[in-house]
Amino acid sequence: MFSCTRRTFLQNSALTGASLLLPGLLGGCAVTRSTAVKTLPPDLQSWPLERKIAQMLLLGFPGETLEPDSPIDQAIRRYGAGGVVLFDNNIDLGVTGRNITAPAQLKQLTTALQQASELPLLIAVDQEGGVVARLKDRYGFPATVSAKYLGQQNRLDLTRSSSENLAATLDEYGFNLNLAPVVDLATNPDNPVIAFKERSFSADPALVAAHAAEFIKSHHRHHILTCLKHFPGHGSSRDDSHLGLVDVTRYWHENELQPYRDLISQGLCDMVMTAHTFNTAIDPDHPATLSRATIDGILRKQLGFDGVVVSDDLYMGAIIQHYSYETAVEKAINAGVDLLVVANDKLYSPDIMPRTIELLLNLVQQGRIPRERIEQASRRIIAMKQRLLKPGNTA
Template identity: 45%
Template structure:
């Protein structure tokens, strides 16, 4: 693989440190830039050139991150962002070259069924969380986490949208237990396995993401396809892995779930719920890191709420980074739309500049820690 990506990231980081040292925490950073850092988006292309919309999204709208896929669902084709190791490394390097602040470059590399870096593209075979949870062997978990960490680091991918810390309440859950994404039905086993996995990825400088808060393991339906109501099935023990990992200070990002639970919020699903995100995750569990939404284009949200309402409610709820995977539907203008809506909401007084600042500081603090961004 090409090694120049590491040098390029170092240069980006040093330049940003140099630029930042002459100013205070976020002075000199415009509202537009702060808003842009709150957006993560999926895009099309095995390579990126000047005319690719993602380049404008990075340069003009200052987006905080991108997410890579190996399959384009709207087009029903295996041509998206991944074809080989060298290709991915060059793609990531080129994306970063357009960014003033290093991008979060994210991927779903959980292992097993959910792995974008597949053997057919030349990558090593991975195993599922369920397999590792069944073994309960720390050495095995470290081995496969090292494999993932080494691969992501070499490619320049700095964020894994894993581990899943959903408790396997419903083993036939079509989106979690049914496809082996949960470590265990025991929340303590989930906690131990996830911590080993996270700490190993941290050894390679990889940001990790706990998902799906406040717990998707008891659901009987897939939120990609519509609203999922877990009111009758959700159990409080589904919070235990989050509590344990927050207390151990190993949680980087926590991703929200598009699930509805009337016992926690009688009106809104978790991603749009202030009682769940701010009340439970922030206030009760004490999480101070980045909260990332699951894909806001999934049917569970898209068919129930308009884009402006979705953005307003998620930010008011406490979400810091809004995800638009662009892979259930594809909208080349989604960044421009989302950025414009957030700015409009600020102008209208629906969202304060202080609220934007809170999210920006959480995101930039995470980037300082892992992506060589200094004060």
């Protein structure tokens, strides 16, 4: 439970959305919700720690509409959530009651979500193309092709035009973040979660990087951020991290880093998603999402990436079967994760926002997470969001 002081702050002083960021409120003066075009405040130093923590969450939620005073409505309006991630129903994974069923319904939902937030809200989706597409043609959206198909054709003009159409659809329906492309190498043709679902362009790292670059540039032309995944490589795995622990120690090869190295060096990396894979050669104790050696050591120091690192869903089997949510959050942030994904699909936690804020406040207070890690993560997230406001971002 919240302490009295923190409960009062989180429920009352937040007013509506990001109003608490305004100097008038911080000085004790009354303010009203602005109807102006959304902007990002220039001075992060004035933000309460609770607000910075809220920006570090990308939340899933049930429902095809944004209901007033629902947990997700409160997460956005009251606490200032950094973003949401939308899904469609997936009977195979036991995921029902989700967010995408038809074009008109989706447009209404994303509009309502963005209007609920006073700061720019990340509205994310996994629209890779082919098998992994939340905006499916059976719902009335344009059909897409898989990364495997594009890699086999190996025509950059085809990848460019296909990605252009995909990105235009996301733009039309209110998304500003695509949790794609997959840059895993298809080194194991029997991989149940990558190769089997045709999510990889190729086993050739240079080909993967080239086609991923076209995918990213097409999205940037529509002012949509992208995300490279799954770091440091899930393509060689023999198992599915949605279901349980995945150990790639015997199979992973350093060339799986090459697409990241190439795309980072080209300035085409908005965000990197970690894999829930375990590799004792890199870290004998933790999967990549919870591994400082992987994130800070390889991605930050070796590859030179200083942008946003996002976790894969913290409720996936590889994590929840071995760690409590509290432990996973602490380890992920200390490892270097900036944005925490909680899909909230198979295990729904309506209180995940206030629960996580309180958890991180306590961890900072106890000295178990340095306050600077929260500051650093929020700076990276806001810097990334700033690019959404710049029409010139058409790399």
